[in-house]
Amino acid sequence: MPDQADDVVVVLTEQIEHRFGMNIGTLKAAVAAAPDANREATEVVRWHGLLTESQAVLERAEDDLLRALGTQPSEVDDLTLELAQQVNAAVSVRDGRAVVVRWLLDSDTPDRQGPATGRPARLNRSQGPAVPTSAPARPATAPAIGRGAL
Numbered sequence: 596m597p598d599q600a601d602d603v604v605v606v607l608t609e610q611i612e613h614r615f616g617m618n619i620g621t622l623k624a625a626v627a628a629a630p631d632a633n634r635e636a637t638e639v640v641r642w643h644g645l646l647t648e649s650q651a652v653l654e655r656a657e658d659d660l661l662r663a664l665g666t667q668p669s670e671v672d673d674l675t676l677e678l679a680q681q682v683n684a685a686v687s688v689r690d691g692r693a694v695v696v697r698w699l700l701d702s703d704t705p706d707r708q709g710p711a712t713g714r715p716a717r718l719n720r721s722q723g724p725a726v727p728t729s730a731p732a733r734p735a736t737a738p739a740i741g742r743g744a745l
Contacts (some may be wrong), residue, residue: 603690604647604650607643610700611700614639615636623640638702642692646689646692646695651693656682657682663675663678674677
């Protein structure tokens with residue numbers, strides 16, 4: 596089912612190639628040869644690989660759904676509905692990975708400026724634990740009331 600979904604990968608691939616001044620195959624080879632040479636390129640290549648993998652999963656899920664729909668009478672069965680949900684999940688995964696690639700390519704993003712560029716600012720801040728680590732104060736105990744008091 597080629598459509599705009601393929602365009603997402605194509606557009607992001609073109610942006611990566613423009614950003615690093617080489618085609619994606621050459622960039623992947625350079626990163627494989629020296630992964631520590633350019634941390635940004637390594638992250639972009641990693642996420643681009645995840646993006647293309649999720650695009651392939653999406654295309655297979657769409658093909659499976661189309662085959663199932665082609666055999667359905669007027670009502671859609673549970674298996675076909677499950678296939679449709681798999682397509683929706685695959686779209687979400689692909690879109691999430693596309694957002695990450697886009698974020699990695701956007702050097703003007705506020706989180707990517709400063710000395711620790713490449714890590715979101717929220718990861719650079721030191722902050723305390725998310726939950727209290729000390730035991731809560733126990734309430735004072737009331738005097739016991741005997742059975743006959745009430």
